[in-house]
Amino acid sequence: MASTAKASVEADYLEFAAARSSALFRIACLLTGDWHLAEDLVQETLGKVYVSWRRVSAADSPSAYADAILVRTFLSYRRKRSSSEMPTGSLPDRGYAADDPGLRLTLLDGLARLPERDRAVLILRYWEDRSVEEAAEALRMSPGTVRVRSLRALRRLRRLLGDQLPQLAEC
Template sequence: MERHGGSGGSNGRRAEFEEYANLRGPQLFRTALLLTGGDWHQAEDLVQTALARVYASWVRVRGADNRDAYVRTVLVRAHIAQRRRKSSGERPVAAPPDGAARGTDPALRVALLQALARLPAKDRAVLVLRYWEDRSVQQTAADLGLRPGTVRNRSMAALARLRELLGDERESLTAGS
């Protein structure tokens, strides 16, 4: 059985991976930015770590039915592993990304990113996959290695915690609109 799908060898594999990384990199970065609570540097490191892991097994990954789901799973798991290793209680200060959507209050976006950053890594991952990446409960469960019921429970609890964290800030921000 041929493993490299073509005659390009390692140069062909590298070119194919680079094309994939260039195409999907911006989307992976946006997801990583949300996972890291708006920390640009951590998000860049996270994407780099995930892509390095994917490249190491690109021969197997490139033939997968859903490469994007696999890569997203690697990204989320790398984030969770990174959070486990991090020993300090440091919390990044979120800043809104350049080019915010029209009609979006920048102060509300900052408050939301800061609240999201205060959630535990797994809860943040569930919310990002479910509501940013628009993944189903089943897809999110598969990406994170959880049961669908666990994803639903974490979603509800994390959303309740976000509401609690935003609390008075949300009311004062929307009152000024």
């Protein structure tokens, strides 16, 4: 009987992991700007989700829970990384469909130049279309902090993009 329950739990986890891996990878690519590091973050995140699967599966939104683990894993990595390492500025050419690829690359470059927490706020709020409360929970910030960071990060992004902003506003 216990082995049947364990098999059911594992099957649920495997189904979740298969369904959520692509979205986690997309978020990780946006956070890191590095395809290989994004793969590592997703693998580590899915490992943490597996270890905590009973708690994750009982959450109101297991996907949001997994996203929060991914963002915290990314921020932890950034704190631990030595200052001698330099991130790359290129993202993989897979999975992105846009009307204007040049504009998308410009936006991704601008995001990569933002501080990590600002980048995480913008990605969760606008790329992943999360509410302020969901982003706050994932980032372990108050909703007010998420709002302020969103505003400031958008201002920084606009300054970084300069004269490419009118094109961005039309998209």
